[in-house]
Amino acid sequence: MDNTVAHQLREENRSKSHEAIKNEAKFLIASYVNDNQIPTGTDLTEYYQTIGSILEVRFDTAHSYYLARQRFLEYIRTYNKAHELSLDEPVVPVISERDYLTISYDWMINGAQVSLASQQMIEVWQRKRRFSNNDLIESVLYCSVMYGGLNDIDVLKALYQWLLGEREIYQLQLPATDELPDSGISSESLALILLSINDDNYGCSYTQGYTSEDMSATSLQRYVEYIPDDMTLCFLYALKDKNLKKKV
Numbered sequence: 001m002d003n004t005v006a007h008q009l010r011e012e013n014r015s016k017s018h019e020a021i022k023n024e025a026k027f028l029i030a031s032y033v034n035d036n037q038i039p040t041g042t043d044l045t046e047y048y049q050t051i052g053s054i055l056e057v058r059f060d061t062a063h064s065y066y067l068a069r070q071r072f073l074e075y076i077r078t079y080n081k082a083h084e085l086s087l088d089e090p091v092v093p094v095i096s097e098r099d100y101l102t103i104s105y106d107w108m109i110n111g112a113q114v115s116l117a118s119q120q121m122i123e124v125w126q127r128k129r130r131f132s133n134n135d136l137i138e139s140v141l142y143c144s145v146m147y148g149g150l151n152d153i154d155v156l157k158a159l160y161q162w163l164l165g166e167r168e169i170y171q172l173q174l175p176a177t178d179e180l181p182d183s184g185i186s187s188e189s190l191a192l193i194l195l196s197i198n199d200d201n202y203g204c205s206y207t208q209g210y211t212s213e214d215m216s217a218t219s220l221q222r223y224v225e226y227i228p229d230d231m232t233l234c235f236l237y238a239l240k241d242k243n244l245k246k247k248v
Contacts, residue, residue, distance in 0.1 A: 006204050009220055013200040018067055021059065025068035028054055029075050040085060048090045069093065118146055136239050137163055143232040155224050158195040164244050169193055169236070191233060195224045
């Protein structure tokens with residue numbers, strides 16, 4: 001894998017995305033200016049605020065709004081040069097985006113329901129005498145979220161695809177963390193599942209469909225190493241001889 005090429009692909013994808021945002025911002029700005037000629041010799045604060053509001057409504061993330069404001073600045077500079085003016089330049093504020101807490105207020109109110117749902121699920125498993133393939137797949141995904149801590153939708157989708165494939169699991173041998181004296185146990189085994197996810201922004205290798213002549217059609221892959229919890233492993237063990245390719 002050529003890391004230089006992968007880095008180039010990520011940079012190209014990012015640049016195209018940024019340029020698309022700027023081009024759309026330029027279109028919105030030009031449309032407003034065409035309908036409302038820029039006044040000269042007066043305070044442009046209110047005029048610029050109106051354009052800023054238009055951009056803020058359309059670009060609702062901190063980064064996209066920042067890129068739109070950059071194009072606004074470039075537009076006024078080009079306008080000044082073309083008309084030999086010296087209009088005030090709009091500022092490009094750095095908008096800070098607030099990170100939402102993992103444990104939010106909703107969790108404080110409804111978190112107990114999650115704990116109750118887990119107890120109910122265990123009771124369902126205990127009463128069930130026969131698990132279909134669908135039941136086993138649903139249980140793997142459920143345990144991966146509840147006990148394995150997977151909260152990324154793309155990773156869960158990749159895990160689902162992995163379940164329908166060859167289901168290769170790697171074994172890690174690590175030094176035992178709670179070794180008992182004279183137990184003879186010096187290491188412990190951990191299962192590891194390697195998942196690949198299409199990600200043009202943070203991927204590090206291409207898919208098999210890659211061709212050097214058409215880099216724009218290439219999807220980059222990033223990899224996630226998932227160590228399943230004990231509950232998930234129980235259902236994976238139940239699936240070990242199941243063929244899920246034809247019929248689930």
